[in-house]
Amino acid sequence: MQVKVIPVTPFEQNCSLLICPETNKAAIVDPGGDIEKIISQVKQHGVEVEKIFLTHAHIDHVGGTEALAAALNVTIEGPHIADKFWLDQLPMQGQMFGFPQIPPFEPQRWLAHGDTVSFGNQTLAVLHTPGHTPGHVVFNHVATKQVIVGDVLFNGSVGRTDFPQGCFNTLMTAIKGQLWTLPEETVFFPGHGPTSTIGHEKRTNPHVR
Template sequence: MLHCRIIPVTPFEQNCSLLWCDVTGRAAVVDPGGDLERILAAVAEEKVTVERILLTHGHIDHAGGAAALARALSAPVEGPQEEDRFWLEGIEQQGMRFGFSGAETVEPDRWLRDGDSVQVGEETLRVIHAPGHTPGHVVFFHPALRLALVGDVLFAGSIGRTDFPRGDYATLIGSIRDKLFPLGDDVTFVPGHGPCSTFGAERAGNPYVGGLA
C-alpha cells in the first residue's frame, strides 16, 4: 500500500508530500520547496529510504530545495514536464524576489510527459500533464488509492493562479475539466497549499469550476 504524509514547508506553507510503499520501505518526496530539516526528520521518523524526488512544477516553493535534497539523499529528481525548464533555471532569481534563502536551480534527471509513470517501491503513479498554472505542470495519480497530488492546479474552493509568465486561465480550466475531473468524484487530492479535498466536492461547489461536466 502507498502511504502519504504531508509536510508543510516554506513561508508559503506549501504541502510537500512524503510517499512510501509499506512493502519495500521505498519512498519519494514530492515538491520539496525548502525546510529540508523538516523533510529529513519525517523521512527518519517513517524509517523509509527515498529513491526519487518528484516535482509537479518549477515554482520556488515547490522546487527550491530539490537540488539540496537530491544531494543529501543521493536521489534523482524527476519532473515536471520540460516546458517548465525556464522556471527551474530561474529558481535563484525567484528566491531573490520572494526572499527565500538557499534555493537552488535544479536540472531534473528525468523530464516527465503525459502518460508516463513513476515508481515508489512496488507502487506506480501515473503522470498527467496539466498545464495552465505553469506550462509544464504535472499531476501524480495513484489509481488504486484514488489519490492525486495536484500541485497548484486545483485547491479546496479555488484554482491555481494564472498571472505568472506563461500561465493561462483557459488552459488551466481545461486541465481541471478534461484531465482531473474524469478521474472520478471519489478521488482525494493533495493540493499545493491548504486542505485536501475530493474532485467530487470541487465539481459540486468550487466557484471557479463547480458545475462543470
C-alpha cells in the same frame, strides 16, 4: 500508498512524503525547502527515499530539491520540460519571493503526459496539467484513488494564472479534461491548504462548477 503532508517554507507549501507500505520505500514530492524538517519526517517514518518528484518549478515547490537530493543520494523526476525556464530563473525567483539564492538545476528525467513514475511497488500516472505553469504535472495513484495535484486545484479554489506563461483558460481545460475525469471519490493533495475530493470540488468549487 500512504501520503504524509509536510508543510514547508513561509508559503506553507505541502511537500508530500509518499510511502509504499509493502517495501518501506518512499518518494518525496515538491520539497520546497526546510529540508531538515523533511529528513526528520523520513527518519520518523523509518522509510528509505528512492526519488524526488516535482509537479512544477515555482521556488516554493522546488527550492530544497537539489540539497535534499544530494543529502539522500536520489534522483529528481519532473516536471514537464515546458517549466525549464522557471528552473533556469531560480535565482530571480529567490529575489522576487524572499527565498535564499538557489542555483538553476535540471532533473534527471523530464516528464510528459502518459508517463509513469514509480518507487517501491507503487506506480503513479503522470498527467500534464498546464495553466498555472506551462509544465505542471500531477501524479495519479490509480490503485488507491489519490492524486498529488500541486497548484492546479485547491480546496475551494484553483491555481493562480498571473505568472509568466500562466493561462486561466488552459488551466480550466486541464482541470476539466484531466482531473474531472477521475473517480469522484479520488482524494487530492494540493500544493497548499487542506485535502479534498474530486467529487466535492466538481459540485462546490466556484471557479470551475
